[in-house]
Amino acid sequence: MKHQSRFYRTYEGLKLHFCVQFHFVFFSFYRTYEGLKQARESVKIALLRRFYRTYEGLKRPVLMRCPSGIFVFIVPMRD
Incomplete structure (x- = not known):
């Protein structure tokens, strides 16, 4: 441990x-039922995040609207 x-x-x-x-x-x-309704939107976001870990994605930050209605500016992270 x-x-x-x-x-x-x-x-x-x-x-x-x-x-x-x-x-x-x-x-x-x-x-949950609410979760199922929002699944499609979140899967899109997950795919976007996966893309931004790639070389092409690293070159482009993105402004994205989350299901909660909040705008999030994702700056690609470099390890």
Whole structure:
């Protein structure tokens, strides 16, 4: 358990931890009726985010409207 908590203090560990948490919440939410209604929009956003991890995507930031109605400016991250 000790080595695991040490891992989560590293940058890679934090990224992985965030991903696991995100997927857990994501799948729990999409089992609900509200979640099913919003699934299509969120899948689009997930695909966009995946694209922005590619080389082409890194060259282009994007302004995007989330299902909550908030505009989000995604600046591609460079590791």
